[in-house]
Amino acid sequence: MTGTYQPLDVGINAPFKANLKRAYHEWRKERTEVTAKGYLRKPTRQDFFNFVSKAWEAIRPEKIENAFVGAQIPPEPTYMLSNKEVLVENDKQLLQFSFSSVEEDSKLNYTEAALYDVQRLATVTPLGIPHTNFAPMKVDGHDIPARTLLQANIHPNPKNWAHPDEWHPEHFLNDQNELFVPKAFMPFSVGKRACLGESLGKMELFLYFTNIIQQFEVQADLRELKRAENQAIGIFNTPLPFNIRLVP
Numbered sequence: 001m002t003g004t005y006q007p008l009d010v011g012i013n014a015p016f017k018a019n020l021k022r023a024y025h026e027w028r029k030e031r032t033e034v035t036a037k038g039y040l041r042k043p044t045r046q047d048f049f050n051f052v053s054k055a056w057e058a059i060r061p062e063k064i065e066n067a068f069v070g071a072q073i074p075p076e077p078t079y080m081l082s083n084k085e086v087l088v089e090n091d092k093q094l095l096q097f098s099f100s101s102v103e104e105d106s107k108l109n110y111t112e113a114a115l116y117d118v119q120r121l122a123t124v125t126p127l128g129i130p131h132t133n134f135a136p137m138k139v140d141g142h143d144i145p146a147r148t149l150l151q152a153n154i155h156p157n158p159k160n161w162a163h164p165d166e167w168h169p170e171h172f173l174n175d176q177n178e179l180f181v182p183k184a185f186m187p188f189s190v191g192k193r194a195c196l197g198e199s200l201g202k203m204e205l206f207l208y209f210t211n212i213i214q215q216f217e218v219q220a221d222l223r224e225l226k227r228a229e230n231q232a233i234g235i236f237n238t239p240l241p242f243n244i245r246l247v248p
Contacts, residue, residue: 011067012059019055027051052207061215061248068246108210109179113172115205119187120155121167126237127151128189152186160184216246 024043027050033041043051131150138144156164160182161171174180188195195201212218220243 007067007070011063015059016055019058020051023051023054056207056211109173109177110169111210112179112206113169115209116172116185117167117169120185122237123155123187124237125235127153129193131191131193152190216248219245219247
């Protein structure tokens with residue numbers, strides 16, 4: 001598996017991290033102000049977005065395309081391939097969005113909701129990491145003895161989602177088209193053992209996806225794509241291989 005995805009690490013991940021580090025050091029050289037306790041001032045949220053934007057823009061589009069072709073995987077699961085028009089229609093600013101002024105730009109609620117529902121449908125670890133309880137507990141009327149092995153599998157539960165087996169971004173939008181996250185959404189697990197990289201992972205996913213949509217036309221023969229329901233799911237939910245084209 002590592003060998004299959006190596007082109008993404010070499011072509012995108014490694015240069016992105018190097019560019020991000022370079023952007024931070026360039027920023028630090030120009031910032032000498034200190035806090036009341038004598039510490040160097042930390043970057044603000046806007047500073048961090050600027051680092052990410054600068055790091056991404058330094059990677060050439062053809063290098064991104066070659067990395068995805070080399071890895072033989074899509075930039076997103078198949079749920080998104082035929083729905084770019086839906087995203088653009090619902091988020092008019094998607095094609096013009098820039099992280100250089102993220103504080104002033106309107107949030108792309110529909111795009112974020114679309115990404116959330118992809119994570120719900122194609123959760124990398126659908127059963128999460130096994131947990132255990134140190135003391136007896138009660139969950140939804142069920143008595144759970146101490147030291148029980150616990151795993152959550154609630155993303156396809158019809159009690160929590162109006163369309164559990166369909167890509168439906170409206171799962172994460174209220175009546176005013178404002179973004180909200182239901183408690184049943186747990187793609188990064190839950191509790192004290194949840195993924196430590198959740199914040200960075202969500203930011204990178206949003207950054208990669210919006211920039212790919214802006215810079216490329218994603219093409220594929222949808223009739224030949226193997227849908228997620230045809231694949232075996234174990235500890236990890238890995239996309240089946242198929243071919244796509246990223247056209248600048």
